[in-house]
């Protein structure tokens with residue numbers, strides 16, 4: 278156990294954790310909503326520091342991050358636990374394992390060892406992913422700072438529920454983030470994941486303001502968030518922050534507690550892509566349908582095909598000089614695009 282950051286002591290040895298927007302008030306002996314931060318005699322401990330439940334070498338496209346060092350490898354890690362309880366979680370076996378204060382499982386891996394592995398596998402970044410990196414922030418930050426010393430970047434794949442205070446203290450270690458925006462309807466958002474919508478919207482804005490490269494993902498779920506009105510609102514929200522933020526609209530498949538809804542029809546995703554483009558977004562990608570035209574990057578000015586993809590694989594990258602369209606010279610948004 279490692280003493281946590283981002284908490285305040287309250288009366289009667291209670292603790293207020295302000296790492297995420299649940300802002301749990303935790304009595305002695307108890308854990309917060311995420312199940313991995315425990316109040317022991319008035320001190321808050323991270324139960325997952327140094328305990329990795331998953332470590333893999335992934336293409337950065339799998340995060341998905343399409344405008345961040347495309348075609349590179351990202352050493353991807355997670356601990357158990359999550360501050361959301363999504364009905365459709367694809368990684369519920371590791372994210373929800375702590376529900377009911379279950380056992381903290383994972384192998385021992387220090388920040389130094391993670392950075393060494395990332396280097397050995399020639400990864401250009403470390404991704405904090407699969408579960409929610411916010412809930413293992415102390416571990417992620419110690420790793421991320423060491424990674425920077427070695428010229429390795431850091432990306433968060435996150436639900437965006439980090440508090441502004443925690444993000445202000447962490448952002449210099451984070452180079453890129455893919456943030457999930459699960460719904461634009463407060464009730465639906467709470468129903469899907471057990472958390473409020475507004476903090477997520479604010480953190481998308483703040484990540485961007487702080488200079489972290491941001492991409493947004495919306496899993497389009499039939500009968501839950503697939504109305505034209507709602508998806509238009511999401512697109513307009515992103516455009517208002519920056520039309521250069523890529524939006525990934527991905528296909529749902531029945532899983533975990535949401536098995537009574539069908540897969541998202543491909544035509545729906547293609548329609549959502551049009552909604553995004555009509556709203557003014559420069560880059561809208563369809564996800565989970567390998568071979569779809571919506572996986573490619575096109576120049577937002579002249580329409581030239583710039584990056585051709587098949588699933589997570591880059592088949593061709595025509596961008597020149599780090600960020601330029603070879604046809605019209607438009608500056609393509611992103612980080613180290615060639």
Ligand code: SF4
Nearest residue numbers: 294297300301309311
């Ligand atoms: S990080 Fe965990 S303990 Fe802290 S506020 Fe969020 S859910 Fe609660």
